[in-house]
Amino acid sequence: MHIGVIGAGIVGLTSAYQLLRAGHAVTVIDAGRGPGLATSFANGGQLSYGYVSPLAAPGVLSQLPSLLFSRTGPLRIKPSFDPDFWRWSIEFVKHCNAQANASSTLRLLSLGLHSREVMQEFLARESVSFDYRPSGKLVVYRSAEKLAAAERSLELANGLGYAQRRVNAATCATLEPALGKIASELAGGIHTPGEGTGDCQSLCEELARLVDAHADGKLLYGHEVTGFDARGGAVQSIRTHMGDVAVDACVVANGLAAMPLLRKIGESVSLYPLKGYSLTYRDAPASARPQVSVTDADNKVVYASLGKHLRVAGMADLVGYDYRIAARRIQALRKLSAGLFPALGGAHAPLEWTGMRPATPHGRPILQRGHSLGNLWLNVGHGGLGFTLSMGAARVIADAIDGKRPAVDLAGFARLAA
Numbered sequence: 001m002h003i004g005v006i007g008a009g010i011v012g013l014t015s016a017y018q019l020l021r022a023g024h025a026v027t028v029i030d031a032g033r034g035p036g037l038a039t040s041f042a043n044g045g046q047l048s049y050g051y052v053s054p055l056a057a058p059g060v061l062s063q064l065p066s067l068l069f070s071r072t073g074p075l076r077i078k079p080s081f082d083p084d085f086w087r088w089s090i091e092f093v094k095h096c097n098a099q100a101n102a103s104s105t106l107r108l109l110s111l112g113l114h115s116r117e118v119m120q121e122f123l124a125r126e127s128v129s130f131d132y133r134p135s136g137k138l139v140v141y142r143s144a145e146k147l148a149a150a151e152r153s154l155e156l157a158n159g160l161g162y163a164q165r166r167v168n169a170a171t172c173a174t175l176e177p178a179l180g181k182i183a184s185e186l187a188g189g190i191h192t193p194g195e196g197t198g199d200c201q202s203l204c205e206e207l208a209r210l211v212d213a214h215a216d217g218k219l220l221y222g223h224e225v226t227g228f229d230a231r232g233g234a235v236q237s238i239r240t241h242m243g244d245v246a247v248d249a250c251v252v253a254n255g256l257a258a259m260p261l262l263r264k265i266g267e268s269v270s271l272y273p274l275k276g277y278s279l280t281y282r283d284a285p286a287s288a289r290p291q292v293s294v295t296d297a298d299n300k301v302v303y304a305s306l307g308k309h310l311r312v313a314g315m316a317d318l319v320g321y322d323y324r325i326a327a328r329r330i331q332a333l334r335k336l337s338a339g340l341f342p343a344l345g346g347a348h349a350p351l352e353w354t355g356m357r358p359a360t361p362h363g364r365p366i367l368q369r370g371h372s373l374g375n376l377w378l379n380v381g382h383g384g385l386g387f388t389l390s391m392g393a394a395r396v397i398a399d400a401i402d403g404k405r406p407a408v409d410l411a412g413f414a415r416l417a418a
């Protein structure tokens with residue numbers, strides 16, 4: 001089959017790679033001028049397969065009043081008149097309970113662990129360079145209460161055979177010597193040795209190279225998809241502002257922009273931007289480059305060494321489609337980074353970036369066939385886990401297209417109507 005993949009972010013490119021491996025011809029279509037230039041550009045670099053609990057959790061609702069007014073906390077909400085904001089928020093609130101959270105976490109864990117397997121296969125097969133390191137992940141907590149709560153979700157991962165353990169503050173400092181200075185402030189942490197880090201945009205470039213080098217792979221940049229020629233219950237061709245691309249099937253993987261595109265053909269998905277920020281300290285001092293990937297759980301900030309650079313990412317702002325870098329938010333991130341790694345005081349000014357996580361209300365990506373068009377497939381809504389989940393999501397979509405039983409039950413990744 002000739003399959004059109006819309007989007008050359010990490011989700012579209014992993015999809016294209018898996019479809020080529022399955023023996024299909026693939027054309028990737030992207031509006032931008034290259035691979036991974038939207039949300040996949042400068043994310044936190046975490047491959048956190050076992051740390052997937054969604055934002056919709058019981059404790060979030062009690063924090064709402066402070067979220068509405070805080071300018072420096074890890075989460076921020078600015079209510080809007082946009083009906084999509086309200087539809088999304090109502091569904092989000094419905095999922096802020098222990099049962100829904102545990103159910104989503106379990107499903108995300110199964111996809112995360114499958115993703116890890118597919119990534120290992122990919123790494124063994126391809127010669128690629130994206131500053132990948134099997135670094136392990138250490139999530140540190142200052143609050144003993146929050147650490148105890150985290151220990152409960154650890155049991156879910158251990159139950160699936162994925163090792164995670166609670167460690168005390170002294171072990172945190174042994175696992176990551178750069179944390180030695182703040183060890184006395186820590187209640188402890190959760191260590192997951194199987195996690196990794198890497199540069200998502202570099203992986204997008206590598207995947208694009210592999211697609212381009214394949215006899216049946218093609219990349220079309222600068223082609224904005226404007227709609228579909230859909231007849232007889234199937235997509236006949238993908239419409240772009242540069243002309244139509246005839247296809248036998250189509251994978252929609254254009255992140256946040258999937259919502260308006262799918263609406264044109266009566267397919268609805270509920271996505272909303274969860275804005276975040278990152279800093280990249282180029283050539284960071286060695287003592288400010290952690291050996292394991294570190295997550296500061298209280299502030300929801302992640303730290304990853306990418307080669308000689310340090311990537312810091314955090315903040316989850318529900319503030320609509322505002323692509324500006326807010327000075328106060330980026331300053332807060334800089335302050336937190338300098339607090340955890342004082343050696344950054346002598347580093348060059350970091351590169352600042354903001355991106356929009358394509359979030360679903362329940363925190364699970366949408367991996368399913370279109371409602372009305374039998375050859376249209378959705379691989380969207382990966383929120384804050386797109387780098388982590390992309391390999392597994394791409395494989396299950398490729399399997400489903402081929403009529404094979406995917407390793408992960410797709411029933412857990414259906415859309416909520418928008």
Ligand SMILES: Cc1cc2nc3c(=O)[nH]c(=O)nc-3n(C[C@H](O)[C@H](O)[C@H](O)COP(=O)(O)OP(=O)(O)OC[C@H]3O[C@@H](n4cnc5c(N)ncnc54)[C@H](O)[C@@H]3O)c2cc1C
Nearest residue numbers: 009011031038039040044046225255257276385386387388
């Ligand atoms: C601050 C921050 C930190 C994060 N940290 C992590 C992390 O540590 N680990 C992790 O796993 N995830 C992380 N994420 C999430 C991750 O970055 C996203 O889930 C992922 O990048 C989404 O990839 P995507 O391919 O779906 O979307 P995108 O990367 O946004 O790609 C979509 C592509 O579609 C194209 N497109 C859109 N509309 C059209 C159209 N009409 N026609 C043609 N092309 C179109 C765009 O040009 C773009 O290239 C983070 C996100 C943010 C913002």
